[in-house]
Every structure is written in structure tokens, then in C-alpha cells.
Amino acid sequence: MAKMTPRTLSGFMELLPAPQQQMERILQTLRETYALYGFTPLDTPVIESSEVLLAKGGGETEKQIYRFQKGEADLSLRFDLTVPLAKYVALHYNDLSFPFRRYQIGKVYRGERAQRGRFREFYQADIDIIGDGKLSILNEAEIPSIIYKTFSALGLKRFRICVNNRKILNGFYAMLGLTEASGEIMRTVDKLDKIGFEKVEAILTKELGIPAEKAAEILSFISINGTNESVLSGLEAYQGQNPLFDEGLNELKMVVRCLADFGVPEEAFAVDLTIARGLDYYTGTVYETVLLDHPEIGSVCSGGRYDNLAEYYTDKQLPGVGISIGLTRLFYVLGEQNMLNPALNTAPADVLVLPMTDDLSAAVSTATRLRESGIRVQLYAEQKKFKQKMSYADKLGIPFVVFLGEDEIAQEKISLKDMRSGEQTLLPLGEAAGKILDTLEEFGKAAPIC
């Protein structure tokens, strides 16, 4: 028969079993951490009606959308988890309690130009808190704590959560009489890290036509940095000139003041006046998260406060705050940077049971009893040479092998081999299970990222 050459589409991540186990650990860590903060899991369809999904217009991503006909229906694959959330909240408004806290981890689709490290199918891991009409600032203050806990639980140490407030920026540009240009200015300032002060100044004055003295004020404003305290006191110099600015400054102070009580260490956090999160969508606190040793990757967790989640679907005012992790890209980058922890147990099983007799009864009972203790077991009864069986366990990194020959069965014991130390011991099953569980507990402490 003629064969079709199997292949996976480019831009679609398909992992081998060991890295997939690492990915699963990351997914499980995210689910558990988000749940700790009282977010409920949500799952919405991958396919939506195009007119519903694109009610707002696809914006920059319009061309990238997977859109097609099926029968009479005009359908699209979701390109983020925010539009489906807006639809969900508007549609199920009467059945929800507010503030509504949900997390969603799911695949989204964007037909981007294929290139290394860019994916057309990728996981986003989002949390959002949606208020009905109003939403307390405490929710904005809580977000850095969630980011901190999430990345710490994943094993990351050297990262920083950068925070700013759009009201401060909008208020400041209003003081300068530059409200109309503020969007363009923020997009320019956002590039500061990449292009430097001089080029920012050049764009402000030459391309955007901002008078030199105002450009200088902008540069002096975004140069305010240092500890949180010193940035806040630097900002206080501008107080009293614009009510929006003052409101933003008060919010920012509240966010900073809560950090310690939320368990976020000072060094994991920075007020950064240069970040704005391009989208006009954001109206209050905005967040970015950078890996200190890999600033070139950009933000690995971003988001902010917005005033109106679902304005395309409902008249209800639904303010919210949320953050998103681009998980597939993050996983790819961690792999590239050798930051995936090789000490993580990625084996498909904790124990490989090898029957050495024709009667498999003892081997089956042993596997069953080990599984009842919560130990992951494979039972290997293939007709192979002993060496091949051991090599199977070895290749997969299965930490323990159990042998059951006539001697063991006669003595009602098992031979347990620790594959890492090479040590082999003859033990009663219960004792062996205890030993395995102790080792696994130690093993299980390894975080997915190192």
C-alpha cells in the first residue's frame, strides 16, 4: 500500500512524551495556583460564530483568523480567550455572581507567518476578575501576588513583576495638553528598552511633532525610577494638577502598600512608568513580567485593568482586571534556554513490574497492590530479553523495577531495583511500596522550571 508521509503542520507544537510530562506539570501547577486564589475553571468552544467572535473586529489579528464556512455557517476559531469570556459573561450574566473570577487554559489560533518560536496553535492561560458595574481596587492589588505565586510555584526565581497605571499616564499627558497624542506617545515610550532614550526623543519630536520642551518633560517623567518608594515620591511632585493622575497615583500606592501582606517580596516587583500595554483597552493598573536573565524574551505574563469587558454584547458595564500567560511560547523559550528542570520525573510510570515466571498471577497482583497505594505502574510481559526489558525502563527513566521470579513468589517478597542507585533489595511488598513512595515524595518536589 502507498504510504502517506506523516507530518505535523508547522507552527503547531507536538511534544514527545518527556517534555509533554513537563508541560502537564506546568498546566497542573497553573490550575492549582489559580484555584488557590478563588478562580473557577471555564471551558468555552474553540469554534464560534464569526459574527459573534468578530463583533469588535479582529483588529491587527483579523487576517490571522482561521475563518471558514461549514454548510451555511460562517465560523471562526478563537484567537484569544478574552472575546469568548466577554461573550460568556454577557450570555450567562443572569447565572453568574459578581465579582466573577474565572481561569481558562486553552488553545487559541492565529495564522501567523511561520517562524521559529512562533505558534499558530498555542495555549493561553488567563485569569480575569469581572465586576458588575464596579470593581474594588483590591482586585488590582491582588494580581501581582497571583503572578508571584504562579511563577514561584513553577520554580522560577529571577523574575520581576512590573506595574504601572494608565490613569497616571493619561493624567500626565493631559497635564501637558497631549491627550490626543497620548496613544502614540505611549507606544513610542513602550519601545524605550529596545531603542533607547535618544531614539524615543527623536520619534516624539520629529515624527509626532511634539515640542522639544514637552518631549523633555516626557523623558524626565519616564526616567523616574529606583525603589518603589522613590518612584512614588517622584510621582508625588506632579500631584494636584490633574484629578485622573491623582486617582491613578492613589491606586498605585494602594497596590504597592498591599504587596507585603500579599506575600510579594520587594525585589520581585517594580513600578515601571515606561510600560503601558499598547492596547487602548486598559484603563488602570497594567502588568508585565520579565525574566531577569532573559529580558530579550519580553513579558511572559501581562495584563491590566479594563472598564468594559463586553460592550459589544451588552449594555451592562463590566469592568475587570486580568492577566494572560502565552504558555506555548513560554514553554518553547524555557526549553531553548535549558530552563526545564531535568530532575523532574517525566517517566510514564514509577515502577516497571517484570514477571519472570509463566504464571503472571503474582505479577498482576503486585501491580494491582502498588497501584492501590497510588504508585504508577507498568506491567511488562512482552517476550524480550532481560537486557531489553531493563533498557526499556532505563530509556523511559522509570525509577524502580520490580522482579518477580519463583524465589520471590515462594518467599512472598519482591525484588526492588532502584534504577538510579543500582541498589537491589528483597522486600515484602508493603515495605517496598513505602520505600517507593518515600523516594517519589522527594522526587515530586522538583519544580518544572530550574
Add this chain to the structure above:
Amino acid sequence: MAKMTPRTLSGFMELLPAPQQQMERILQTLRETYALYGFTPLDTPVIESSEVLLAKGGGETEKQIYRFQKGEADLSLRFDLTVPLAKYVALHYNDLSFPFRRYQIGKVYRGERAQRGRFREFYQADIDIIGDGKLSILNEAEIPSIIYKTFSALGLKRFRICVNNRKILNGFYAMLGLTEASGEIMRTVDKLDKIGFEKVEAILTKELGIPAEKAAEILSFISINGTNESVLSGLEAYQGQNPLFDEGLNELKMVVRCLADFGVPEEAFAVDLTIARGLDYYTGTVYETVLLDHPEIGSVCSGGRYDNLAEYYTDKQLPGVGISIGLTRLFYVLGEQNMLNPALNTAPADVLVLPMTDDLSAAVSTATRLRESGIRVQLYAEQKKFKQKMSYADKLGIPFVVFLGEDEIAQEKISLKDMRSGEQTLLPLGEAAGKILDTLEEFGKAAPIC
């Protein structure tokens, strides 16, 4: 602004938060149980190249496939998890160790006619064990144990795993000289439950043109029932006439013999000669699982042994055995039958912390410390009346509310209200956390299905 009416496509399940929590518990139980048996998680793209996905032809489902162009590419959404597995194993053959045991839980797409309880996007939860060239019969014998453990872990009690062997059927029809018609005969016999003996006989003789005495032999054969022992001894009467039959009978005996050692109680299992699993694909043991109180639902977990997983992609002979649960439909049916356990904790949090002072510091610290103990906490700082706050906790079924007023703060204690008993106590935080954890442990024992 004109609003777009939000809607979700028909045939796409979108759950409210409480049922979604139940679904998540089911997903988590499946992941844990499959892992216990040494299956490794896999995740493959939802989109594949049409020529790869449809190499075998879509068969009955061809018209249902979501197929579309994106740029130059002819793409399709996966319609099951078996074809992607075949592609994966053929593509990554050199990187895998065999037997390769994987589970995959993911969404698949079929544009079926919309009707109640039929879904166009639905989860399948599959496990497969793939051998390289050969695969020990012990793998087939292990499957009933996995099914038993899975449904028991979900909380189901009254179900039965029905097993047959295609070699027995094929051997039997060969004895009768009916090999050519055997596919049609099996499809007819498969309907026995629904249409009864008389109609089966009528179809066999009139539609398929099988002589009356042979039809009688078929009916007498499929009437063999009773305990496993009596079915096996009924089958022994046919031994020695056809080698394939004898091989199948030996395999079936092996499967039955292993049950007790695998921890499967006799009453959860039955040899059933009427099941064949329509597909020609299966070549050995076949499985169906029925809910004893809802036989009308049909099989909720089915599968079998096959000889050649990936013949469209590779010359390698890759026999395997696998089962699949149609999870979305199962969840829907369980809901319809009121079998989803209302005692399951579906709240988004275990504790709602209510600050009663303007300074939120104590409330934030309390929430942080409770979360550090592994307790899921929401911090509620919205400007609402006390009654509304309590009603929020009540509606969401949050089991505990913590109050922090000036008295509590002064005494370095918290007021803990158990929402189910109504009991309110003033306690040091550590003690309160212990009490909450004890209650949750009890609570956590509830299985998703009742």
C-alpha cells in the same frame, strides 16, 4: 452602540461554573487513573493537514469533517484521537519506546446534525497501548481493570464491562463457511439488544440469505450466556474445529483468569458473545461498558485490540489495544439522569474573607496565610451591604466565611462561619485553618458521580 446578541453555537457544550467544576473533577480523575496504569499524557494539534488526517479516508464521518482552506493549505479538524495517534507514532517512531502507552483527553469535531445530546465539539478520553511488531495478551487482559478503576474512581457503582473476542467470532463464522458474510452478520447480531432474536433471525435469513439451519446455529451460539465460567464452558464445545477460534478462546480465558488479580469483581464483568464493535479494525478482544440502570444509553466506554494502527503512514506493524470514553456525551447523560453528585464542592473557593475595616491589611494577610495552607480563598472588598456579601457566598456555595472586624484584629483572631451549619466561632488563624482543612478533607471525598 449596536450590540451583537451573544450566543454559543448549537452542538457546542458550554457549562456554567458549577457543572464545569464537576467536569474538571472528572477530567482530573481520568488523568490520575490513567497515570496509575503507566499511561503518559499526549497532546496533538486540533488542526492537521487534510491529506494526512484523511489518508485512510474519513469513512462514515467524511461529510462531518470540518475541512477548510487557510491560504494554500487544506486543513481539517481532528474527528477522533486515533488517527492523530497513528500519525504521532509513525512520525516519532524512533523517539518512542514500545509498548507505548499513552492517554489523550482532548476535543474532537464532527459536524453532525444538531440534536439534543449530540455534540459537534466533544471530549474524547482515550488510552492505547501500542506494540512494535507484537503485543502481549496481558495488555488486553489489563484493560477491564482500567475501565473498572476509572468508573469506580468517578463514583459509579452499577456498571458492567462486557468483553468478547473477534477471533472467536471470526473462527465461528469460518466453521459455518460464512466468513464473507461475517461482517454483515456481526452488525446484525450487534442489534440483538434493540430488536430481539426474531428480527435478527429474519434479517439473517431474508436479507443476508443465510440458510435457516445456519441461522439457527448462529442464534444458538449468541445465546450462550450466564456466568463467565458457563460461557467459557459453552464455548469449549466448539473447540478443535478452527485454529482462530481456539486462539480466541485461549485469549478470552486469559482475560477472564486475570480479572481477580487485577482487582475486578466478577459482577462488574461479563463475557458477551453478541458484541463485536462494528469496525473491521478490531481483531482480538473487544470491550463495551454499560450502565446497568441506563442500558438505553449504550456503551459509555468501548474499544478493542487491533493489528495495525498506522498502516497508512508506515510499513511498521504496530498492533495495539485501546478504549475511548465519549466524555462530553457521558457528562450530558449523567446530568440528564441526575447522576452528577450534588455533594461535590463546586464552589470557586473554600473561604470568602470579608474585611470589615477600612484598613485591608489584616484581611490580606489572613487570605495569604490561608492560601499558604492550601486553602482556596476569595477576598471580597466590594462596597456592598453585609447581606449582599453573605448572599454572594451562599449562592456560590462557598463553605466558609471569615470576618475580620476591629475586635478580631485587636484579639489577633478571626471569626469563622461555617455556612452549612451556621455555626460561627472566634479562633486564632492557625486553628481556623486546621478546622477548614478537616472539613474540606471530608468534603473532598465526594465522587463526581452518584
